Amino acid sequence: MTKPDNTRTIGPRGRKVKILATIGPASRSPEMLRKLFKAGADAFRVNMSHGNHEDHASAIAAIRAMEEEFARPIAILADLQGPKLRVGTFKDGKAVIRHSGHFTLDRDPAPGDETRVCLPHPELFGILERGQRLLINDGKIRLVVKEADENRIFCSAEVGGVISDRKGVNVPDAEVPIPALTEKDRKDLAFAVEQGADWIALSFVQRPEDMAEARKLVAAHAQHGKTSGHTPSLCAKIEKPQAIGRLNGIIELSDGIMVARGDLGVELEPHEVPPLQKRIVAASRIAGKPVIVATQMLESMIESPMPTRAEVSDVANAVYDGADAVMLSAESAAGEWPEESVSMMHRITGQVERDEGYKERIRLLDPTPDATTSDALAHSCMTIAETVAISAITVFTSSGSTARRVARERPSTPMLVLTPSIRTARRVALLWGAHAVPTKDIGSFEEMIAKGKRMALRHGFGTAGSKQIVLAGVPFGTPGATNLLHVVTLSGAELDDHSD
Numbered sequence: 001m002t003k004p005d006n007t008r009t010i011g012p013r014g015r016k017v018k019i020l021a022t023i024g025p026a027s028r029s030p031e032m033l034r035k036l037f038k039a040g041a042d043a044f045r046v047n048m049s050h051g052n053h054e055d056h057a058s059a060i061a062a063i064r065a066m067e068e069e070f071a072r073p074i075a076i077l078a079d080l081q082g083p084k085l086r087v088g089t090f091k092d093g094k095a096v097i098r099h100s101g102h103f104t105l106d107r108d109p110a111p112g113d114e115t116r117v118c119l120p121h122p123e124l125f126g127i128l129e130r131g132q133r134l135l136i137n138d139g140k141i142r143l144v145v146k147e148a149d150e151n152r153i154f155c156s157a158e159v160g161g162v163i164s165d166r167k168g169v170n171v172p173d174a175e176v177p178i179p180a181l182t183e184k185d186r187k188d189l190a191f192a193v194e195q196g197a198d199w200i201a202l203s204f205v206q207r208p209e210d211m212a213e214a215r216k217l218v219a220a221h222a223q224h225g226k227t228s229g230h231t232p233s234l235c236a237k238i239e240k241p242q243a244i245g246r247l248n249g250i251i252e253l254s255d256g257i258m259v260a261r262g263d264l265g266v267e268l269e270p271h272e273v274p275p276l277q278k279r280i281v282a283a284s285r286i287a288g289k290p291v292i293v294a295t296q297m298l299e300s301m302i303e304s305p306m307p308t309r310a311e312v313s314d315v316a317n318a319v320y321d322g323a324d325a326v327m328l329s330a331e332s333a334a335g336e337w338p339e340e341s342v343s344m345m346h347r348i349t350g351q352v353e354r355d356e357g358y359k360e361r362i363r364l365l366d367p368t369p370d371a372t373t374s375d376a377l378a379h380s381c382m383t384i385a386e387t388v389a390i391s392a393i394t395v396f397t398s399s400g401s402t403a404r405r406v407a408r409e410r411p412s413t414p415m416l417v418l419t420p421s422i423r424t425a426r427r428v429a430l431l432w433g434a435h436a437v438p439t440k441d442i443g444s445f446e447e448m449i450a451k452g453k454r455m456a457l458r459h460g461f462g463t464a465g466s467k468q469i470v471l472a473g474v475p476f477g478t479p480g481a482t483n484l485l486h487v488v489t490l491s492g493a494e495l496d497d498h499s500d
Contacts, residue, residue, distance in 0.1 A: 012414060012460055016433035017349045018042040018325040020077065020292060021342055023059050024050065024333025030062040035339045036332060037066055040346030042429050043075035045327065046197070048188040049084075060195050073422065073436050075199060075429035077235065078192035080185045082203025083178045085169040087136065088118030094164035097141060097157050105134070105143075106152040119153065119169070123177050126150050132173040136163060139170065139266040172267035175242045180210035186217065193221040193232060198426040201235040201258055206242040208249035215253070233427050235292070238280055239263035247283055256430065257284040258327075262295040281321045286367045288408040290431050293318040294327035298344060302335035312348055319352040322362040322410060324432040362410045374473075374482035378405035381469050384487065385413040391462030391490070392416050394452040396442065396472035400424045400431075402482045406471065407432045413469075416461045418451065435459065442476050445484075453490050466490045 021041040027033060028051075033044070044063055046056050060076060067074045091111040097103050098114070105119035112118060119125075126149065128134075134143040134155060141163055143155035180202060181189070192200050202214050214234055222231040233255035236243075239262065243250055251257060259280050265273045277293065284291035297315050298307045318326050326349065331341040352358055369375035381393050394416045395403050403417045410432065417436040419425050425436035437455060442448045452470045456462045468488050473481035 012435045013040060013042070013346070013350075015346070015350045015353050016414075017319050017323065017353065018430050018432070019342060019345050019349070020045055020075075020294075020325050020327040020430065021338075022047055022327070022329050022331075022333040023056075024330070026334050026336070027332050027338045028055060028059050030065070032338060033059065033062050034066055036342045037070070037074065039339050039342040041332075041342050043077060043199075043325070045077045045079055045201075046192075047079050047333065048185075048192070049079070049081040050333075053188075053191050056191070057195060060197070064196075073425035073429050073438060075426050076195075076197045077199040077201055077430070078188070078195075078197040078232075079201040079237075080181070080188055080192075080203055082180065082185065082237075083176075083182050084204075085119075085121050085124070085171065085176070086166045087163065087169060088112060088120055089165045090117060090163070094162055096162055097143075097160040099157055099160040101157050101160060102146075102155065103143060103157055104152055104154050117163070121169075121178075124171065125153065127174055127177065128153055128171070129174075132171070133158075135170040135172065135266055137161075137167040138262075141167075170263065170267050172241055175206060179213070180205060181214060181217070189214070189217055190221050193218060193230065196230055196423075197232050198423065199235050199256065199430065200232050201237050203237050203260070204240055204263070205236045205238065205250055206240050207246055208253045211236055211250060211253040230423060239267075241267050244276065247280065248287075251283055251287045251289055254289060256290040256292065256324075258292040258294050259323075260294055262329075265295075277318075278321055281318075281323050282365050285322055285365055285408065285410075288367070288404050290324040290404070290407075292325040292327050292430070293321075293323045295329055297326055298328065298331050298341050301331045301337050301341045301344065303337075305337050305340050307344060315345060315348045316352045319349050320358065320361045322365060322432070324407070325430050359412055367408055374402065374405055377471060377482055377485045378402070379409055380485060381406055381413075381471060382409040382411040384469060384485075385411050388467060388487070390469055390487075391466035392456050393469045393471065394418060394456055394461070395434075396448060396452070396470070396476070397482075398424065400428050402471060402473070403428055403431060403434050403436075405482070407434060414461055416456055416459060418455055435461075444476075445474070448472055448476070449486065449488055453488060457490055462490050464490055 019041050020043045021036050022045040095114045104116040109118050128145050128148040132145045141161050142159040144158050147154040235256040236250050236254040237258045237260040239260035259277050281291050298311050300308050332338040369379045390413050396418050415433045417434045418439050420441040422438045425438045428434045428436040470486045472484050
């Protein structure tokens with residue numbers, strides 16, 4: 001990745017938490033994407049639930065062009081729609097379900113009315129039991145099952161209201177026997193791999209096997225597709241109650257986790273979501289997997305140039321919990337103030353990280369290093385940086401695993417990630433505290449030390465006289481072989497070498 005003469009590199013953001021902005025009608029143009037990036041977006045989410053492949057391909061191409069312009073790796077996350085359950089249609093396009101009245105969901109494809117509607121998901125019939133809930137239109141309508149068999153689900157309306165064509169249905173009290181990947185998801189996944197997406201997010205994950213299935217598909221497409229071996233990382237979206245009881249297994253089979261509070265907040269009571277958010281963030285951090293907090297973070301900025309105080313506190317709390325990234329959804333995708341939303345998120349996260357209590361808060365969780373040399377050295381980076389004045393922890397990595405180990409410790413010192421792989425550099429763009437720079441590979445210890453000094457000075461991670469930790473693995477280029485830690489002093493003369 002080279003930087004054109006007429007532009008400047010976007011250097012370190014001055015914060016460790018990353019910002020993920022969703023692309024949509026309000027932000028799809030190259031001009032707006034550029035504004036969002038300059039305002040603070042580190043990564044972009046392509047929402048496969050909306051738009052078409054042509055639109056998504058154009059946005060991805062614009063991001064890659066911007067990446068070249070600013071010589072800064074940018075992560076692209078393709079978010080699959082998942083198996084969304086929906087009711088059928090109504091005679092008049094909508095109907096009113098009376099409070100405390102009765103309503104039936106059946107398999108009759110005829111248009112519905114105020115007493116019944118088709119539920120075109122045969123897998124739901126026969127698994128629901130008396131007392132279980134059906135939530136329609138994001139929980140605005142709440143039905144309780146009275147009787148259920150293979151052909152009908154007879155309910156009472158705990159909360160009635162207007163129901164219209166094809167509104168979504170949530171089933172919080174039962175595990176729905178449907179695959180995590182629909183036919184649409186499989187096509188979208190193939191498209192995402194072909195387009196070189198860095199992350200793929202899987203929606204409505206219920207069990208670890210869902211992630212295993214997606215990983216097999218990704219590997220197959222990566223092997224036979226146009227991107228010749230490009231394998232994106234997999235992110236599990238936690239938005240089903242059934243996933244909570246299997247959280248550790250899902251985390252183990254994932255490369256990252258998203259706390260998708262939208263559907264999670266529909267299927268659970270609202271007051272249950274905040275402690276679950278903290279639990280998911282903590283479990284992901286302990287496992288050393290990046291975790292994103294998402295949905296309705298600055299919701300009022302869809303229509304207003306300023307957020308509410310409660311929204312600001314919500315973002316701040318996610319940062320204090322130690323999340324790797326915070327996400328904007330409709331705020332940047334379809335709102336009236338996309339650039340302002342990113343800028344506000346940037347200011348909130350930066351302000352929290354400048355708080356004297358921030359380091360203490362994120363250190364309340366103290367992950368125990370695994371009994372490996374790599375983990376021991378990553379932990380040592382933090383303790384050395386707390387004892388000696390260190391300007392940067394410079395990590396040489398081919399796969400990104402060393403950077404994840406260091407980020408897991410949440411060191412106060414900035415982390416400069418040097419990698420010969422542009423794909424690794426892009427994936428690392430969602431990792432807490434990591435500033436990735438693609439650079440030529442190294443072949444010797446002396447070359448590593450010289451390059452580490454040179455790149456730290458060039459990218460603003462120290463000045464002459466600063467001390468720097470260098471972390472790497474020998475032999476060079478062997479993934480997962482971190483076994484070397486070295487503390488060096490920057491002299492300034494290294495900037496004369498322009499061979500990178």
